[in-house]
Amino acid sequence: MSDDIEFTATARETDRALARIDGRIDWLSYLTPTNLDAVAEGFRDSGYKVLPELEYPPIPDDLGALRSQLLDLPMRQLGNLDIEALLIEKQRELDRQIELVRLRGRDGFTMASIDLFGDVDAALLAVAEKVLEEVPIRDRPTAQRVDARAFMAAAREAMDSYRAKDPRFDFEVVEETTPGTHIFTAAGNLHVAFDYTCPRNRVEPLIRHEVGTHTVTRFNGRCQPLSVLECGLADYDALQEGIAVLAEYLAGDMPPSRLRVLAARAVAARMAIDGRPASEIFAKMREEYHLRSETAFDTTVRALRGGGMTKDALYLHGLVDLLAYLAGGGSTEFLFIGKFALKQRALLERLLDNGFLQPPAIVPDEFAASPDKDPISPIREMRVEQFYTESTAA
Numbered sequence: 001m002s003d004d005i006e007f008t009a010t011a012r013e014t015d016r017a018l019a020r021i022d023g024r025i026d027w028l029s030y031l032t033p034t035n036l037d038a039v040a041e042g043f044r045d046s047g048y049k050v051l052p053e054l055e056y057p058p059i060p061d062d063l064g065a066l067r068s069q070l071l072d073l074p075m076r077q078l079g080n081l082d083i084e085a086l087l088i089e090k091q092r093e094l095d096r097q098i099e100l101v102r103l104r105g106r107d108g109f110t111m112a113s114i115d116l117f118g119d120v121d122a123a124l125l126a127v128a129e130k131v132l133e134e135v136p137i138r139d140r141p142t143a144q145r146v147d148a149r150a151f152m153a154a155a156r157e158a159m160d161s162y163r164a165k166d167p168r169f170d171f172e173v174v175e176e177t178t179p180g181t182h183i184f185t186a187a188g189n190l191h192v193a194f195d196y197t198c199p200r201n202r203v204e205p206l207i208r209h210e211v212g213t214h215t216v217t218r219f220n221g222r223c224q225p226l227s228v229l230e231c232g233l234a235d236y237d238a239l240q241e242g243i244a245v246l247a248e249y250l251a252g253d254m255p256p257s258r259l260r261v262l263a264a265r266a267v268a269a270r271m272a273i274d275g276r277p278a279s280e281i282f283a284k285m286r287e288e289y290h291l292r293s294e295t296a297f298d299t300t301v302r303a304l305r306g307g308g309m310t311k312d313a314l315y316l317h318g319l320v321d322l323l324a325y326l327a328g329g330g331s332t333e334f335l336f337i338g339k340f341a342l343k344q345r346a347l348l349e350r351l352l353d354n355g356f357l358q359p360p361a362i363v364p365d366e367f368a369a370s371p372d373k374d375p376i377s378p379i380r381e382m383r384v385e386q387f388y389t390e391s392t393a394a
Contacts, residue, residue, distance in 0.1 A: 051278035109307035221338030229338030242318030
């Protein structure tokens, strides 16, 4: 570690405290419906007119105490101004996450979501509409589906391959008992619903999305002196999802339908902000954008959970920003130093140059550059509406 960077005992403990609080908030769990199967059945039985009430896990009683603990941290006594800027920004984000959970199902939730994840502005909406207009609506060949057990086996094999690169890589695959929860990554572990299925050709892209991006960047962040690079600096979600979608593309299976769904999510989020009902959002997804009924339902519910959440627009937003970064010659390996936002790039590069931060411990093979090889050279000139493959894998 460079002598030029002062990492005081107060800064170190504040950083660790922020990481601990981040782990306790777990806002996504409190905003994930627990009755999706019943909601889907009721919505279908109503002719897709009335969305049954979404149910969620109970909100913990200690949110107020957690917020007090967060706001009592000594943020102005950290010694180094670069580190102080990163940690103050993280403190503010955690405060917004607590507020988001507190406002679940109440007036003000959507405004809290915009404050945390950003708006769907006219520029992003225009990109989404351009994708939905220009990217072809194309049915793919029927692919053999794999069940949760086979998917988890493939995911564990991927985990083992990263563990072979660094034995400290100690994450695992967890079977979820709640039906309809699909797959998600939490604290670096991959959670797979017991009833999950997916087309065989999507297994590798999805594992690269979840494990190769979300888990690997968490591991690399854990290896850094700043703990918040493991749980994520403020506003890291957009870049994470952009990298994850790029990982799907590099796996050779980014179908037009997948890109269209990312764009449709941004439109659905905008409609939720505008207070449009589930029936109208679903109809637009199904009838105008020609999403399958199951996908249209999923997109609708994701936009409306909690009372109207804008997080899903981050997938498209993150991809747009990532492509701009790559077009400017940005390093792919730098993207894996931990979980961060591109707005923090200059500050993090300075900390890397000073020796305070370290290069990533693990870089997925498809992102690893060498003096004579740029693994993503063609992508650097790609527009977002071109970002799909024509795979015919069955």
